[in-house]
Amino acid sequence: MKKTAMFVAFTAAVALGSNASAVTLTLACGAVGQELELCKAGAARFEKATGNTVKIFESPNLTNDRLGLYQQQLAAKSSDIDVYQLDVVWPGLLSQHFVDLKGKIPQAEVDANFKSIIDADTVDGKLVAMPWFTDAGVLYYRTDLMKKYGYTAAPKTWAELNTMAKKIQDGEQKTNKAFAGFVFQGKNYEGLTCDALEWVASFGGGNIVDNTGKITINNPKAAAALDAAASWVGGISPKGVTTYDEEPARGIFQSGNAAFMRNWPYAWALGQGADSKVKGMIGVAPLPAGPGGSPAATLGGWQLGVSTYSKNQDAAIALVRYLSGPEEQKIRAIEGSYNPTINALYTDKDILKANPFFGSLLSVFTNAVPRPSGPTKSKYNQVSQAFSTAVSDVLNKKMNGTQAVAQLNTELTRIKGRAW
Template sequence: MNRFAAVLGLTAALTAASQASAVTLTFACDSVGQGYNECKKGADAWAKKTGNTVKLIQVPKETDQRLALYQQQLGAKASDVDVYMIDVVWPGLVGQHLLDLNKYVPAAEVKQHFPAIVQNNTIGGKLVGMPFFTDAGVLYYRTDLMKKYGYNAPPKTWNELATMAQKIQAGERKTNAKFVGFVFQGKNYEGLTCDALEWISSFGGGTIVDNSGKITINNPKAVQALQAIQALIGTASPAAVTTYGEEEARNVWQAGNAAFMRNWPYAYAAGQAKGSPIAGKIGVAALPAGPGGKPAATLGGWQLAVNAYSKNPKEAASLVQYLTGKEEQKRRAIEGSYNPTIAALYKDQQVLKAVPFFGSLYDVFINAVARPATVTGSKYNQVSDAFSTAVYGVLTKKSAPGPALKTLEGQLTRIKGRGW
């Protein structure tokens, strides 16, 4: 055999060996907005770099449904999914089924991320999730319509928002019967918990349950907040808003049929995309405040976690390390307006050029209000469900804010009695 043939044979053997050792990972990532496509871009880049394959699976858009599915899979110790994208409030609920990433990701890389999120993802000393992107609720507004109707700044209070939204709505409906003033997440699910926490906190009404575990929701400022938002339904906001999740609200907004929207930062890149009716007409600001209160944004965000029952834990951890790294977080920030969890990227000029409000609203993101997931532990889901159901009853005008919060207080007391 000549030397050339030998080299070809060796190359073929090495390629075969490489293919034999390659693995296929299953990744349950995102389905909201551009989430699936952005996850695929990152996963494909890692696969190309390592010679492995990543199969993405479609997941429910609603976080409640996603969690129920994941709990079922993990509870059965199934190895079908290697990597999960998990909500910021889930580590305490599913952490026992997740791999300790401290054993796979260098400490220096972990330290690049916001310490509070790393701490949130650390359960009993185990790092059960690497920060992927953080989130906080923001107010979107149409810059062209603000100018058209004589406004030079976004609303600072909920009363201002109501006034401005109704004025713009009345004017625009002369030529567009579908136009509405303000859309948000009003459906009965975790998204409503996030929105309602912002309303109540911005009025000075607390955070449902305080850090000591005391139930604080039944107070006059919380009642006042729900009264203000209830008054928006049928005036500045359509009755149908009580059926909206993130995507339903975004679809109305992005079609050019709303003056204001409450949503997460991901909606910015989607709205600015080529072909969007509102591209170049989008402003982003902190959410309004109640009388004597200050703006509040609920802390959201997602982590990447490895299934403890995965048959390929080393490769799964490598995928997580790549996707949560600085290079990929920068790409996702620029292309999808996903908030990085690495502080240095908020000073990156390419990121700030693509998403200017990452700089102006940095304090909003850093000081976001956490849901009471840590203090309520395994009972958080019950707490959140009781809260969103009570608020939903107010939005649909089946109950008044005062009685609704008193009943909720009783429900939470019973949940607490079973231990949190």
């Protein structure tokens, strides 16, 4: 891969920013899709560039499990992990445990990233982490089956998706009983919060909590969105969808057993892999809208932060600069379809060749709906768990949407207390 003069200078600066004598660092990485493999490869390149050693700490796949583990490590002020991979909604919750990178990373490198993500990584004026890759929910679909059943474009509304998925599912189940119309993340965890926020927002039901901290979830449009999703379970979606996170949904779609899938951009590269039964037959589009609403995609993504308990903070900061830099983000985009956080990379010809939808869906990524971690501050995790549990109850037919949002309003009011 050709290296520009800017990147050569950047790499040299990072190398000089590490300790004069070689040290060993531990980097916590996720393992969803190709995350772990690409993390190890990036760490190996850093080792070669700096002479330092990087050990990889393999984190749990589920964000809830990962957060719990991180909180244990940080509460104990453990120096075992130097650099943590952080969800975009965690800075406000964990900021006291991370080094302020403001002034320690050149401002030009910070400013090269999407402002909205830098804002999310900044808590009380402190830059808690640097963006590594961003995410937003997208709709995957089988282009061959769309053509087979007479469809020329992806569904624009959830009602259209339901109709199309049902027609394709009915046809395909004549020879494949395991075939599903639509798969998504229906398990009760943070992923369900992301999916359900998209449904609610796309129906015009707002966010769970608005930017001022007001609880807004108890409204008819939000209730209608949850009822619509519940109607899919056992219809166009298998009943088991209420146990799926990202990887089970991807596995079903990639094995050729689903017409549509909601997932993150990382699934694209894997779907084009040699072992994929749907290679060359995948389309990507914005998620559908509800009645009178607009498409909505939840903002996801991961950051890299340096633990205040690290014994090698300078080298750890150098590792964060290296991994979040332009060349590493380009490699991850090409090899794993991980969305860059650096604006300029969205016009990179190599990246667009590997991920044709990056350019056409740029507005989806730049205008994604944030989860309410900002206004709810340290209580966000409780808010998200209450929300996903209420949604799970609707999907499992324990209550309807109207009952769920009313009970959720009461629960969130209790969690809020006098203030977030």
